[in-house]
Amino acid sequence: MTPAPMRIGLDEALSILHQVAAAHRLDTEHLPLARCHGRVLQADIDAPMALPPFDNSAMDGFALRQADIAAAGGVLRLAGEQFAGPATGQAVGEGACLRITTGAPMPAGADTVVIKEDATVEGDRVTVPLETAAGRHVRRAGEDVMPGDRVLRAGDLLTPARVSLAASLGLDRLPVARRPTVAVFTTGDELIEPGLALAPGQIYDSNRELLMGLLRADGLEPTAWPRLPDDPRAVEVALRDAACAFDLVITCGAVSAGEKDHIPGVLERFGQVHFWKVRMKPGMPVLFGSLDRCRFLGLPGNPVSVLATWRALGQPLVDALQGRREARPRWRARLSASIVKRHPRLEFMRAWLDSDADGALRADPNPATASHRLRAVAEANALIVLPEGPCTLAEGDVVEVLPL
Numbered sequence: 001m002t003p004a005p006m007r008i009g010l011d012e013a014l015s016i017l018h019q020v021a022a023a024h025r026l027d028t029e030h031l032p033l034a035r036c037h038g039r040v041l042q043a044d045i046d047a048p049m050a051l052p053p054f055d056n057s058a059m060d061g062f063a064l065r066q067a068d069i070a071a072a073g074g075v076l077r078l079a080g081e082q083f084a085g086p087a088t089g090q091a092v093g094e095g096a097c098l099r100i101t102t103g104a105p106m107p108a109g110a111d112t113v114v115i116k117e118d119a120t121v122e123g124d125r126v127t128v129p130l131e132t133a134a135g136r137h138v139r140r141a142g143e144d145v146m147p148g149d150r151v152l153r154a155g156d157l158l159t160p161a162r163v164s165l166a167a168s169l170g171l172d173r174l175p176v177a178r179r180p181t182v183a184v185f186t187t188g189d190e191l192i193e194p195g196l197a198l199a200p201g202q203i204y205d206s207n208r209e210l211l212m213g214l215l216r217a218d219g220l221e222p223t224a225w226p227r228l229p230d231d232p233r234a235v236e237v238a239l240r241d242a243a244c245a246f247d248l249v250i251t252c253g254a255v256s257a258g259e260k261d262h263i264p265g266v267l268e269r270f271g272q273v274h275f276w277k278v279r280m281k282p283g284m285p286v287l288f289g290s291l292d293r294c295r296f297l298g299l300p301g302n303p304v305s306v307l308a309t310w311r312a313l314g315q316p317l318v319d320a321l322q323g324r325r326e327a328r329p330r331w332r333a334r335l336s337a338s339i340v341k342r343h344p345r346l347e348f349m350r351a352w353l354d355s356d357a358d359g360a361l362r363a364d365p366n367p368a369t370a371s372h373r374l375r376a377v378a379e380a381n382a383l384i385v386l387p388e389g390p391c392t393l394a395e396g397d398v399v400e401v402l403p404l
């Protein structure tokens with residue numbers, strides 16, 4: 001067996017990840033609209049009907065024939081009403097008008113709506129402004145969507161607006177990718193549960209909340225597994241167990257070079273390592289593999305590495321497994337302070353992103369760059385992406401940023 005690629009660049013890692021994800025795309029399920037939110041659409045959708053479906057009034061007022069206004073000296077006869085709802089079929093005859101409400105079908109013959117505020121009603125006589133333009137306040141059938149228009153595409157993320165567009169076209173179900181089931185593991189004999197008393201050498205498990213929160217923010221419903229001890233047999237049994245039950249297993253910790261870093265060995269022996277170690281900072285020891293029926297993402301244990309590797313590799317993996325087409329937003333911003341980067345790895349640097357008075361985005365880099373410094377993540381709303389190679393950037397230089 002050829003050894004897995006090691007110490008590769010992020011682009012190569014992403015290309016491997018996309019290849020593997022393409023071979024393990026999650027299957028399609030047809031769900032009622034209410035359950036489609038946040039899912040990835042699996043087929044192109046062509047409009048089965050027009051939107052609006054019929055000419056209708058954009059305002060509350062009076063529907064009339066614009067040509068009649070001048071002829072009638074601006075005074076029309078109120079001949080009935082057409083409210084939003086079933087079309088009454090009543091037409092607007094010469095010199096007449098109908099009371100109409102927003103969304104009501106335009107009565108036959110009428111081509112214009114005068115809003116209530118501009119009209120004066122006395123008995124059955126309605127006086128309207130002489131200068132009313134033809135077609136005013138009428139929403140035309142098909143002006144938003146024509147039948148057959150491709151309104152949604154396979155791979156689209158189903159935002160509330162897209163689900164609502166499908167609803168407006170009368171669609172009650174959509175084909176979407178199944179959501180991956182995800183098991184989350186934290187590892188390490190030093191970890192204990194928040195709320196318990198710390199013994200010397202112990203720290204609280206913070207990565208579990210970080211990972212569970214990140215996954216839930218992407219609409220996943222992860223399962224948190226009991227924390228793993230630094231025991232090779234326990235690690236092997238738990239991971240192999242999860243690997244036959246979940247689509248994705250995510251661990252954090254135990255993937256580096258330490259005596260207790262047992263995870264790469266389990267993947268090598270019982271599964272497959274697709275890559276191990278990516279030239280990024282933080283997050284370098286990250287591992288991607290397959291084990292039984294699951295894709296396996298071994299994130300490094302340092303909290304900031306968890307965040308960076310989730311954004312750099314985890315999210316793209318989950319997106320690719322569901323066939324998501326649109327890339328996550330990446331912005332460009334001007335630095336509020338200079339940066340000197342001496343190491344050769346690509347770096348994700350915590351930052352505060354804001355717009356200045358001129359409307360330009362500004363990224364203020366956080367000086368805390370060490371991967372254990374979680375507080376600096378809590379104080380950040382973006383990651384600056386600094387490409388591979390040492391570099392010196394001045395205040396005002398443009399950098400790429402990932403909003404968090």
Ligand SMILES: Nc1nc2c(c(=O)[nH]1)N[C@H]1C(S)=C(S)[C@@H](COP(=O)(O)OP(=O)(O)OC[C@H]3O[C@@H](n4cnc5c(N)ncnc54)[C@H](O)[C@@H]3O)O[C@H]1N2
Pocket residue numbers: 186187188190191203204205206207208252253254255256257258261282283284285299300301302303305371372
């Ligand atoms: N000789 C080497 N040492 C290290 C290397 C290396 O290449 N050679 N890589 C360093 C880098 S970079 C990172 S990142 C870490 C990653 O190590 P592991 O993924 O094996 O993670 P652990 O050693 O288990 O933990 C690292 C660090 O994070 C803390 N941790 C772990 N889990 C949690 C958690 N759930 N909540 C809070 N904190 C956690 C753990 O206590 C350690 O301090 O390795 C470097 N070493």
Ligand code: MOO
Pocket residue numbers: 280281282283284285300302304305371372
């Ligand atoms: O790559 Mo590690 O994640 O820098 O600390």
